[in-house]
Amino acid sequence: MRSRSSLSAAGTLCAVLLLAPLGAAAQLPELPSLRVSGAPAFVLLGVSPTAVDRPSSPTDLGLDLADRTGVFQSLPRDFALETSPYWLLGHPRLTWRADSVRSLGQSMARTFAISAASAQLGDASTPSTGVSLGLRVLPLSGRLAPRTMAQLDTIEQALGRENELYFRRFSDERARMDSALTAALRQLRGAIQDPGTLAIAQAAIAAQYQGLKQQLEARIFADSSYRAQIAAGRAQRGPVIPQRLGPMLELAAASMWTYPDAVWSRGRYQRAAVWAALSYEGPKVTPVLLLRFQGQASDTLPTLLDVGGRLIRDGANWGVSLEGVWRHPLTSGYDNLYRVAGMFEYEVLPATWLVGTFGRDFQTQRSGSVLAQLGVKITVNAARYAPPEH
C-alpha cells in the first residue's frame, strides 16, 4: 500500500505533538466523527472492544450467543459481536475477480453486517447494563482498485511457484508410486471381470495409495529446505489490504437501551443514530458527503441532524482538505450551527508530518471556537492509509 496522506484515513494511529495551539481549547477536525468508524453498535455504546466475536458459521453464531447469554437466560455482559450473514455461509463459486465489481444487490448482500454490544455503564451503587444493536450496509462499494488487482495477480503467480516447489520435492518417489499404482490397476482390470467387485478393489487400492501419499506429504512438509523456500517467498509479498475505488454509499444505524441492575423490565430506550456517507474514492481526490441523525431519550439533550461535506486532495507526501458541518437541532429552542475547517499536512521527514488546521467551531461565542493548530504528527504504524473494510 503506497504512502498516502492520513486526511482520508479515519483510524490511522498517530502521535500528535502540538507545537503551537493558538486556540486555547481548539478541537481537531470533527467531520470523521460523523462517519461511523466502527461497528455501529460499538460506536453508539461508546465502547472500543479489544475482543470482538466474529463467528464464521451459523453454528459458531448460535454457540456464541448461547454461551454469552447463559443459554439465552440473561443479558450478556461486556459483549461485542459483529457478523455478516452473507459470509456465515461458504460461496464456492465466488472468485475474487467476480467480486471485483458488484451490482447493487450483490454489494448490499456482501457488506450487510449486524453488530451487538453490551457494557457496564453505571457504578457500584447504581449498576446499569447498556445494550446496543446496529446494522451497516454499503449499497455502493465501488470496484477493486487496479493496483489491488495487480497485487492479487502477483500473489497467484507466487502461489503457483509454491505448488511447483511442492511437486519438485521427492518427485522420483512420487513417480514410482504412480507407476506402481498404474500397474496395480491394470492387473486388477485383467483379473476381475465383475464391475462391482472391480470397483471395490479399485477403491481399496485408492485408499492404500492415499496412505502412502500422506506419508510422502508429511516428509515434504517436514523438509527444512522446502519450508525455508516457502517462508522466503511469503516474506517478500506481505499482506494485501484490498482497496476499492469509485462511488461508495455507506448506511448505518444503531439503537441503545439501558437496564438498571440488569433487570429486563426496567430497561429503557436511551438513544439512536443513523449515519449515511456518500463518497467517491478516487486515486487522488475524495469528495465525501455525510449525514448523521442523533436521537436522545433525555429531555435535556436535543435531537440533532448533522450534514457535512469534505473534499480531500492528497499526494504521496502531502494532503489538504476542507470540511464543513451544518448542525440542525430537530428539538425546538435550539439554533442552527455550522463549522468550517481547513487542514493540511506535509511529510517533512519519513513518517513525520507537519499538520495544520484553521477554521471556526460551532459555538463562535465560546473560548476555543477559533480552530487553529500547528503540530507534528508521527505515524507509528507502517500503513498510513487503512481504507474501511468493504
Added chain:
Amino acid sequence: MGSDPRVSDTQIYRLGDKGNVTIAVTVGDAQVGETTLQLEGATTHLPAASTFPLGSADSLRDGILHTSTTVTDVNPATNRTEVTLHLAGGAADRDYTYQLEVADPSGSAQFLIDFIFV
C-alpha cells in the same frame, strides 16, 4: 508451510468408453489461489477461470492426476477458503468441493487432491 491448514484426498474418477476429460478449478469466497497439476510427470499451472484439457479417456485410464491448490486469505470478511474441482468428460461430470479455514488474515491453505482415472 508446515503450519498451514491442509486437506489431502484421493478420488476415483470413472471414465467413459471415449471422450476427452477436462478439469476446471474455482477458488471461492473471493480468495486468491492457484492450482498446479501434475500428470505423467508434467507440471502445468492452471490458468484462472479456464477449463483445461487433460486428454482422452484411453490415454488417462489407470493413471493419476495430482493437483495442488494453494489459497491465501485476502477477503477481510471471512477466513474461509474453498476450492471446487470440476471434472468433466468421464462417465459423469462431477464437482469436488473442499473447505478450510485459516487461523489468521493473510494465512494460506493447501488442497492436495489426486484423481485416479478408472
